[in-house]
Amino acid sequence: MSSVHVDPADPLFAGHYPGFPILPGLFVLDHVRAALPGHRVVALDRAKFVRPVLPGDTLTVETELTAEEDHVRCAAKVSTGAGTVAEFKLKLVAS
DSSP, X not given: OEEEEOOTTOGGXXXXXXXXXXXXXXXXXXXXXXXXXXXXXXXXXXXXXXXXXXXXXXXEEEEEEEXXXXXXXXXXXXXXXXXXXXXXXXXXXXX
């Protein structure tokens, strides 16, 4: 499990979205990728976004890895104090 604070001063919030800034889903997925050192994502099998990530939120990333023949399956859940924000199913290989 890892945690990361979403910096409200990050310039990406200026354009995503004016009047209601949220963290883009790609950045949520990137925090999952960063929580998996030694692995490279080769496929995104599923992405489910449940609620927006707001400036100042703290993301908690939980991952469950399952070894398969030539890769690793990853089930990831990302949450804040408000609850689950996203769930992902990924295929990984050693980097």
